[in-house]
Amino acid sequence: MATTLHEAGSVTGTSAAGATGVPPITLRTRVSYGSGAIANGIKNAAFTTYLLFFYSQIIGVPAGIVSAAVALTLLVDAVADPLIGRWSDMTRSRWGRRHPFIYGAAFPTAFFFLLAWFPPQGMSDFQMGIWIFATASLTRVSISAFEINTSAMTPELTQDYRERTRLFSLRWWFGYAGTYLFTAICLTTFFAATPEYPRGQLNPAGYPGFAMAGGVTILAAILICGIGTHNRIPYLRQAPVRAEPLKLMGHLREMGSALRNRAFLSIFGFGVLKYSAIGLYSATTLFFLTYLYELGATQVAILTIDSFVAATIAAPLAPVMSAWLGKRTSSMLFAVVGVSIGLTPLFLAYNGWFFAPGDPWLVPTLFAIGALYGAMVAISLINTSSMLADVVEDSALKTGRHEAGIFFSAASFMQQCSTAIGIFLAGRLLVWSDFPAKPAPGTVSDEAIRSLVIHYIPCSIGLWTLGALILLFYPITKAKHEANVAALQAREAEARAVEMDNSALLGPAR
Known part of the structure; x- marks a missing residue:
């Protein structure tokens, strides 16, 4: 029987998430x-x-317009993500409160993703900016409906402190596979070098195939996730049944009370800064690889795989590090140290101390450093995701409501809007460095490249370091989490006993 919450916040009934006899996850x-x-x-x-x-670089839209259009999508995320999370938390259906959104997101996400890569011909730069904003916003809203609900399932799948880290390790490993293996495959196929385009990432003909392959794979991944977890629906926590429907202000008050949680706010602050840094890195790395190190598509593909190697290293290590150092400490330590290592090649290249373009040691060295740096950052990301799952019980103990959807919708907003901020920052760095749009081969000056490097390094390390310091305010340890779970289980057991007593008293006489 699902948990039943009344307006006063009392708990009656049983919770599938906390009940005994739930089969193990296969x-x-x-x-x-x-x-x-x-x-x-x-x-x-x-x-x-x-x-x-x-x-x-391909269409020729000024970088400032592109980055501003992407950054403006955060306005859409700011409205859509909390609504999706709240809607999910309040949904009751025969498929539970998560799976209707997972299935519903599949086709829209794939369709809008495809649309983003096929702009109409003949538009002005301003019109192109509107197109980018519209298609990116629709894609983000669609993927949010999926991502928020799959992430919100984690605290409902298990309450175990370390098991949650294992689940997020697996999820991050597949996420890295989607990001980097897919990119590597595309670089060696759609963006393979040709006589006309020795750096295949500059070949306009490669992008339609890249977009279509991405859309089809996105559709398949979402459907596999929904169908493969469908068997857990009876054991996931159902939405509350309320004596009366809440009005708008009631919803806002409940959302606000949850999001004021200190542990959540510290993760949110760290997340805004770290995902801004990640967005900045992602938006600039292809510029560095193409113009600073002068690599072709095959070499870029090789370096893309280092992140997948990093995830393979990090997935089994993240639970070990969280058990040894604690989730908070490992998240802070591996973030700052890892990023410092990752910035080393740029610092050395700026000063003329690194391998020159064409040197046979350039790619292997970048690969080794990237794998080490990526593994450390991945450990930090996995553990902060697991920390957010632990916030659900900490909040439920105070509010009487399990609101995983709200917390993970806030995290989705934080991730997507901060990534957009990072892309906006990348656009500003390109403008400040006088980096040309759609340059002819060999026309990007050394001065522009060096300016981009020297603007990027302090911006990146500053965002990561400040974010890690904010995480010092996160208060949940393993012992505190286990105490929260025990207190909630005792509260639910008491509520079930009261319900059984009331049923006996009010039942028909025999």
Whole structure:
């Protein structure tokens, strides 16, 4: 029987999430759940790394317009993501409160993603900016409906402190596969070098195939995730039944009381800064690889795989590090140290101390550093995701409501809008560096490249360091989480006992 919450906040009935006799999660379900992250990984790779590059270097739209159009999508996210999360938390259906959104997101996400890469001919730069804004916004809203609800399932699938980190490790591994393996495959196929385009990422003919492959894979990943986790619906926490429907102000008050949680606010602050840094990195890395290191598509593809290697290293290590150092400490430590290592090649190249373009050691060295840096950052990302799942019980103990949808919708908004901020920052760095739009081969000056590097390094390390310091305010330890879970289970057991007593008293006489 699902949990029943009345207006006063008392809990009656039973919770499938906390009840005994729930079957263990099978490997098939785990893999299906994790593989859904491929969809968001592909969207992230395409929108953060290739969208700015495609429209500025291939179509010829000024980088400032492209980055501003993407950044403005955060206004849409600011409204849509909390509504999706709240709507999901309040939904009751035979498919529970998560799966209707998962299935409903599949086709719209794939369609709008495709649309973003096929702009109409003959539009002005301003009109092109509107097109980018519209298609990117629709794609983001659609993927949010999926991503918020799959992430919100995690605290409902398990209450175990370390098991949540394992689930998020699997999810991040598949997410990296979607981001980097997909990119590597596209670089060696759609963007393969030709005599006319030795750097295949500059070939306009490669982008239609890239877009179509991405759309089809996104559709498949979402459907596999929904179908593969469908068997868990009876064991997921259902939406509350209320004596009377809430009015708008009631919804806003409940959302506000949840989002004022100190643990959530510290994760949110860290997330805004770290995802801004990630968006900045993703939007500029192809510029560095193309113009600073002068790499072709095959070499870029090789370096793309280092992030997948990093995720493969991080997935089993993240639960170990969270158990050894704690989730908060490992998230802070690996973020700052990892990024510092990752910035080393740019710092050395700026000062003329790194391998020159064409040197046989250039790509292997970048690969090794990228794998190490990427693994450390991935450990940080996995553990902060797991920390957010632990906030659900911390909040429920105070409010009497399990609102995973609200928290993960806020996290989705934080991630998407901060990534958009990062892309906007990348556009500003390109403007400040006088980087040309749609340049002819060999016309990008060394001065513009060096200016981009020297603007990028302090901006990146500053965002990560400040974010890590904010995470110092996160208060939930393993012991506190286990105490929260025990208190909630005791509260629900008491509520079930009261309901049984009331049923006996009010039942028919025998």
